[in-house]
Every structure is written in structure tokens, then in C-alpha cells.
Amino acid sequence: MEVILIIAGVLLFLTGKGIYDNYNNAKKLRARIIREYGAKADKKLDEGRAQSIAYYCREKARSRCPIDDITWNDLDLDSIYYLLNSCKSAIGDEYLYYLLRNPSDSIEELKERNRVINALAEKPQLRTELGFFLGSVGKIKNISVYEYICRLENVEIDSNLKHYCQALLLLAGVGLIFYNPAVGIVTTVLMFFVNVISYFKRKSQIECYFSIFSYILQMAGSAGKLGKVTAADKDSDLKEYTDKIHSAASKLAKITRGAEVFLNPMGSGDIFQSILDYLRMALHIDLIAFNNMVKKFFDKQEEFDALYENMGFLDSMLAAASYREWTGDTCEPELRTGLDDGGSRIEFEDLSHPLIPDPVVNSISTSRPVLLTGSNASGKSTFLKAVAINAILAQTIYTARAESYKAPCFHVMSSMALQDNLALSESYYIVEIKSLKRIIDAIGEEGAAPVMCFIDEVLRGTNTVERIAASTEILKKLAGNAGMCFVATHDIELTFKLEEYYANYHFEEQVTDDEVTFDYLLHEGRTTTRNAIRLLGMLGFDREIVDAAQKSAESMG
Structure with missing residues (x-):
């Protein structure tokens, strides 16, 4: 009889503890849900x-x-x-x-x-x-x-x-x-x-x-x-x-x-x-x-x-x-299907990159492809990524980190942070042209959604003469796309060659004797400044190297 009572007591204790544990775990879970x-x-x-x-x-x-x-x-x-x-x-x-x-x-x-x-x-x-x-x-x-x-x-x-x-x-x-x-x-x-x-x-x-x-x-x-x-x-x-x-x-x-x-x-x-x-x-x-x-x-x-x-x-x-x-600074986008109503026009106010705390915001309203110029570290790549990511968020969780966002529904594609493919023995240039080719192929797909593409430094993996020539024709092709294209480049020549195809925008900086500062704000028109050589001096390169490079750049126009 005592054995039975002991067993019954143990079972009762285990049952009670199980009920208590379940209650306590549920209470903690509910508190965590509210807190998170x-x-x-x-x-x-x-x-x-x-x-x-x-x-x-x-x-x-x-x-x-x-x-x-x-x-x-x-x-x-x-x-x-x-x-x-x-x-x-x-x-x-x-x-x-x-x-x-x-x-x-x-x-x-x-x-x-x-x-x-x-x-x-x-x-x-x-x-x-x-x-x-x-x-x-x-x-x-x-x-x-x-x-x-x-x-x-x-x-x-x-x-x-x-x-x-x-x-x-x-x-x-x-x-x-x-x-x-x-x-x-x-x-x-x-x-x-x-x-x-x-x-x-x-x-x-x-x-x-x-x-x-x-x-x-x-x-x-x-x-x-x-x-x-x-x-x-x-x-x-x-x-x-x-x-x-x-x-x-x-x-x-x-x-x-x-x-x-x-x-x-x-x-x-x-x-x-x-x-x-x-x-x-x-x-x-x-x-x-x-x-x-x-x-x-x-x-x-x-x-x-x-x-x-x-x-x-x-x-x-x-x-x-x-x-x-x-995040607290999002909006519900205004999206449309196809390009019949408003074409490929994209408009946004105070848009920013979701991963950047206390970001600088930018606005644009354009139905033309965009060609971005600006000095190194001025904000071109971050802007491209901000627009692309917000387009994706708008078409997934109906949310954009902006005051307002209006655009068609796009198929977002990019060619930006590429690297050599050592496994396939492919140089950077081969990887780059394959990446661009896939965008052009997507544009030509019958019944596909309109493409919005983002390209950072077109054909950077080859020489200047061929880069300018090939980039001009590739970007003309992309401009003929029924969608939208955002391109960042250091090649000022492209802003002249493609002026009738692309709207020119730029980022700029303030330069002093020992400092370059950026406002990260989007401005209309092409850039008129450069800072690559000045940055050499600021990072401690010999003055002889910097001065010689500056003279060489001036002689080349």
C-alpha cells in the first residue's frame, strides 16, 4: 500500500510540475511576443x-x-x-x-x-x-x-x-x-x-x-x-x-x-x-x-x-x-501593373536605405533612365541600392522606407558587386559582361514583367576606349527597355554621349585643404568635380606622387 501511495505521489508531483512548467513557459512566451x-x-x-x-x-x-x-x-x-x-x-x-x-x-x-x-x-x-x-x-x-x-x-x-x-x-x-x-x-x-x-x-x-x-x-x-x-x-x-x-x-x-x-x-x-x-x-x-x-x-x-x-x-x-x-518612417507604396498608366515613371520622396540609421534622404521623379555621376564615396552606390531595395520591399510587404513611393511593379535586377570567378577561371570582365547579358535577355523575354535594372560602373574591367564605346551601346539598349534603368559611372563622357537617352543626376562634395565632405544629396545634371587624386594625399601618399598625378590629369583634360 505504501509503495502505491509513493508512486501515486510521484505521479501527482510530476503532473503538477508539468502543468506549472507549461503555464510558466506560456507566460514567458506571451511576454516575449509583446516585448519583441x-x-x-x-x-x-x-x-x-x-x-x-x-x-x-x-x-x-x-x-x-x-x-x-x-x-x-x-x-x-x-x-x-x-x-x-x-x-x-x-x-x-x-x-x-x-x-x-x-x-x-x-x-x-x-x-x-x-x-x-x-x-x-x-x-x-x-x-x-x-x-x-x-x-x-x-x-x-x-x-x-x-x-x-x-x-x-x-x-x-x-x-x-x-x-x-x-x-x-x-x-x-x-x-x-x-x-x-x-x-x-x-x-x-x-x-x-x-x-x-x-x-x-x-x-x-x-x-x-x-x-x-x-x-x-x-x-x-x-x-x-x-x-x-x-x-x-x-x-x-x-x-x-x-x-x-x-x-x-x-x-x-x-x-x-x-x-x-x-x-x-x-x-x-x-x-x-x-x-x-x-x-x-x-x-x-x-x-x-x-x-x-x-x-x-x-x-x-x-x-x-x-x-x-x-x-x-x-x-x-x-x-x-x-x-x-x-523603423517608423515607412509608407505604403502606390503601385501599378504594367506601363499603360503613367509609363515607367518612378517617383519617391525622402527615400533612404533600410540598413542605414539616421540616413540622408533623397527624392526623384522621372520617366527617363537615370545616369549618376559623382566622386568616389559620394553616395552613388548607396543610392542605387536604396532604390532597388525599396522597390523589392514595396512588392513584397507593401512597404517603402520613404515619405512616398510611386512606381510600376518591376522585375528588379542588378549588376554591381561582381568578382572574378576563380572556380570557372573567369576574369572580372567576363563575369561582368555575362551579368549584363542576363539583364538584356530578361528585357527581351516575352510576357515578362518590365525590368528595373541597377548598374554600378559599366564595364569597369576593360580599357577606357572600349569601355566608353561598348558602354554607350549597351546603355542605349537598356534605355530602349520599356522599364527603368539606374546607372552609376565615373565616365563623364557617357553623360554627353547618352544625353538624349538618360537624365543626368549627380552627387557632389565639399573640398578643403585637408578634408573632403559629402552631403549625399542627389542633384540634377552631371558632376563637375573629381576627388580621386586629392584622396591620395589625404591618405598619406607622398606629395610628389600626388602633385605629379594632378599635373598629368590636368594635361589630359
């Missing part, structure tokens, strides 16, 4: 996770305006992704990346995103409950949820028969202890070690899939928390999405029912789970559950896609709302 909203995100992912988030993007259909690798690297969009990513779930991480790689040219789709973002921004209780729901699903390390789900068909499912036999032999050994203690103990110990060894051998083969199924359990189980989201959604702002999540999660729950007892949900470390861990090793109950779940899951891919897409969408929109709140 409107705070700077900028959370870096570890290397393994950073590589895995791209899988969903690669597998899903691309938009008409995909961001290719060159443009992504030119604009340092990894940093923009980290700046935006306050997502609460691993699904949100992957879906937000997908959105940034695939800007939309559908005004209807973009306005729907904006509607959801505004609803979350205006309703604290709704966004807190949504954040709690998504945070309950949580993150996952180093692997892509979507990738491993898609790879499930490659998993070799072993027979449950051997697991049942091993479990029964162990239980038989335990039973024998009451009749023949010596034989029972030997049998129990022997079978325990056999089962543990075979358990870890099999577990090592499917460890990643175990993590994924644990995550699916979290996803399916989180549907129970949707009630609070629905209750807070008094105006049904999210009903379309929460209904789809609930429906998909309910169908997935049918194949995972009871499995939460066997599969440790996301590595939970409480005492009850620790006890279950030993039962899993001894009786293989999680291996049996895994085999059963895999067999059933193949028929539920559609439900998983629906769950993934809708949860990822809501998580991404919550992150976008938080970004708007944090």
Missing part, C-alpha cells in the same frame, strides 16, 4: 539554418519578378532579410525568405498583404494571440521543415514486427522477475541493452525526420490555440487564413493522434519527458509510431502545404508589421 513587437529584429541564423531556409523557395513556383543570386548578393538582401525577420516559427523564417526572393506584380495580392499587416498593427490583442500561436510551434535548427517533408518518400520504413517482438521480450523478462528472479533479471537486462543498441542504430538513420515529425506535432497540436486567435479576431481580419490552418491541422491530427506520447515534442526537457525517453529506448514506441505516421503522411501532402503556406504567410505579415513599427 516593434523592436529591431536583425537576428542572424546559424550557418546550417541559413542554408536550409532556401529550400521552400527553390521548390515553390516563382513569381514573374524573381530576385536572382547576383541581385540578392549585390543588394546584401541577406541583411535585409535579417532586419525583417522577427518571425516566431521556422515556417515563417522560410516563407519570409520566399517572399523576398519572389516580389509580386499583382496589386490585388499586395493590397491583401497590406490589409493583414494593418490589421495586426492596429490590434494588439490579435497580434499577441497570433504571435503566441506561432511561437508555440517554435523554431527548428539546421534543417528545413519543407525539405525533409518532401524527402520522406526516400525514407526506408522498417517492419514494426521486430520492434513489437523486442518490446514483448523485454516485458516478458520483467514479468519473469516475479516467478524466477534470476532468469527474469538476466533476461530484462540483456533485452534492455539489445533494445537500446538497436534503438540508437535505427534512430541515427532517421534522426532528422524525427525532428520534423516532432515539429509537425507542434504544428497540428497548435490548432488548439487558434481559439484565442479567433476570439481576438473580432472583425474576421484573419478568418480566411485561420480557417484554412484549422482545417489542415485537423486533418493532419488524424494521422498523428496519440503520437505526442511517443515523440518528444521539440526536445522538451521536463521530468515526464525524461522518463518517457527511457521507455522509448526500451520499448521502441517512438520508432513504431514513426513508421505508422510515415505510411499515413503520404496522402496528406496537400494538407501540409496548406498548413505551411497559411502559417508562413501570417508569420511573415506579423514580422512586416513589427518592422514598420520599429
Whole structure:
């Protein structure tokens, strides 16, 4: 009787502690959700996770305006992704990346995103409950949820028969202890070690899939928390999405029912789970559950896609709302589809680069391609990147860091921060002309979205005479594009040769005897100043070198 009471007391204690831990964890999560909203995100992912988030993007259909690798690297969009990513779930991480790689040219789709973002921004209780729901699903390390789900068909499912036999032999050994203690103990110990060894051998083969199924359990189980989201959604702002999540999660729950007892949900470390861990090793109950779940899951891919897409969408929109709140100086863009209404005209006021704190802002209104000149370090490249990044943000989260932004929906492409490709034995010039060729090819694609391209220093990898000649013809071709082009150059000759094709703008500086200062403001017209030689002197080059270089430059005009 005393033993029974002790066991009952231990179970009661464990149950109580589990309830308390769950309550305490939920309280901490809710506080974190509230604290993080409107705070700077900028959370870096570890290397393994950073590589895995791209899988969903690669597998899903691309938009008409995909961001290719060159443009992504030119604009340092990894940093923009980290700046935006306050997502609460691993699904949100992957879906937000997908959105940034695939800007939309559908005004209807973009306005729907904006509607959801505004609803979350205006309703604290709704966004807190949504954040709690998504945070309950949580993150996952180093692997892509979507990738491993898609790879499930490659998993070799072993027979449950051997697991049942091993479990029964162990239980038989335990039973024998009451009749023949010596034989029972030997049998129990022997079978325990056999089962543990075979358990870890099999577990090592499917460890990643175990993590994924644990995550699916979290996803399916989180549907129970949707009630609070629905209750807070008094105006049904999210009903379309929460209904789809609930429906998909309910169908997935049918194949995972009871499995939460066997599969440790996301590595939970409480005492009850620790006890279950030993039962899993001894009786293989999680291996049996895994085999059963895999067999059933193949028929539920559609439900998983629906769950993934809708949860990822809501998580991404919550992150976008938080970004708007944090930066405080954004606007909702005015976008149009095609070039019939207003042509390729782009207008913005007080636009700035999202990664620069306390930035200098610039404005422009032009329907002509733009040719930028200016001295070194005057702000040309930063301006190009600022315009390109804001165009992408406008077509993903319906947000621009500007007072106003008006433009068509563009396919953004760039050729800026290029390097030699040593792996392919390609010089800088070869890499550069290939980069430019891909932009020209994109312009010529039938049915493609209009291209807005950004080029920093055209053909810098070759000699001056051929660079000017080739650049002139390439830029004429790009100017004939129905889209828009922004080009930065040090070649003043191009501003004269292309005057009828491009609008000239420049950045300038103030020069004193020992200092060059920049205002980083955009001015109309071509530049009339140079500072490259002066910078040599300011950085400590011998005066003899500087003076000789200056005389040589003056003699060349």
C-alpha cells in the first residue's frame, strides 16, 4: 500500500510540475511576443539554418519578378532579410525568405498583404494571440521543415514486427522477475541493452525526420490555440487564413493522434519527458509510431502545404508589421501593373536605405533612365541600392522606407558587386559582361514583367576606349527597355554621349585643404568635380606622387 501511495505521489508531483512548467513557459512566451513587437529584429541564423531556409523557395513556383543570386548578393538582401525577420516559427523564417526572393506584380495580392499587416498593427490583442500561436510551434535548427517533408518518400520504413517482438521480450523478462528472479533479471537486462543498441542504430538513420515529425506535432497540436486567435479576431481580419490552418491541422491530427506520447515534442526537457525517453529506448514506441505516421503522411501532402503556406504567410505579415513599427518612417507604396498608366515613371520622396540609421534622404521623379555621376564615396552606390531595395520591399510587404513611393511593379535586377570567378577561371570582365547579358535577355523575354535594372560602373574591367564605346551601346539598349534603368559611372563622357537617352543626376562634395565632405544629396545634371587624386594625399601618399598625378590629369583634360 505504501509503495502505491509513493508512486501515486510521484505521479501527482510530476503532473503538477508539468502543468506549472507549461503555464510558466506560456507566460514567458506571451511576454516575449509583446516585448519583441516593434523592436529591431536583425537576428542572424546559424550557418546550417541559413542554408536550409532556401529550400521552400527553390521548390515553390516563382513569381514573374524573381530576385536572382547576383541581385540578392549585390543588394546584401541577406541583411535585409535579417532586419525583417522577427518571425516566431521556422515556417515563417522560410516563407519570409520566399517572399523576398519572389516580389509580386499583382496589386490585388499586395493590397491583401497590406490589409493583414494593418490589421495586426492596429490590434494588439490579435497580434499577441497570433504571435503566441506561432511561437508555440517554435523554431527548428539546421534543417528545413519543407525539405525533409518532401524527402520522406526516400525514407526506408522498417517492419514494426521486430520492434513489437523486442518490446514483448523485454516485458516478458520483467514479468519473469516475479516467478524466477534470476532468469527474469538476466533476461530484462540483456533485452534492455539489445533494445537500446538497436534503438540508437535505427534512430541515427532517421534522426532528422524525427525532428520534423516532432515539429509537425507542434504544428497540428497548435490548432488548439487558434481559439484565442479567433476570439481576438473580432472583425474576421484573419478568418480566411485561420480557417484554412484549422482545417489542415485537423486533418493532419488524424494521422498523428496519440503520437505526442511517443515523440518528444521539440526536445522538451521536463521530468515526464525524461522518463518517457527511457521507455522509448526500451520499448521502441517512438520508432513504431514513426513508421505508422510515415505510411499515413503520404496522402496528406496537400494538407501540409496548406498548413505551411497559411502559417508562413501570417508569420511573415506579423514580422512586416513589427518592422514598420520599429523603423517608423515607412509608407505604403502606390503601385501599378504594367506601363499603360503613367509609363515607367518612378517617383519617391525622402527615400533612404533600410540598413542605414539616421540616413540622408533623397527624392526623384522621372520617366527617363537615370545616369549618376559623382566622386568616389559620394553616395552613388548607396543610392542605387536604396532604390532597388525599396522597390523589392514595396512588392513584397507593401512597404517603402520613404515619405512616398510611386512606381510600376518591376522585375528588379542588378549588376554591381561582381568578382572574378576563380572556380570557372573567369576574369572580372567576363563575369561582368555575362551579368549584363542576363539583364538584356530578361528585357527581351516575352510576357515578362518590365525590368528595373541597377548598374554600378559599366564595364569597369576593360580599357577606357572600349569601355566608353561598348558602354554607350549597351546603355542605349537598356534605355530602349520599356522599364527603368539606374546607372552609376565615373565616365563623364557617357553623360554627353547618352544625353538624349538618360537624365543626368549627380552627387557632389565639399573640398578643403585637408578634408573632403559629402552631403549625399542627389542633384540634377552631371558632376563637375573629381576627388580621386586629392584622396591620395589625404591618405598619406607622398606629395610628389600626388602633385605629379594632378599635373598629368590636368594635361589630359
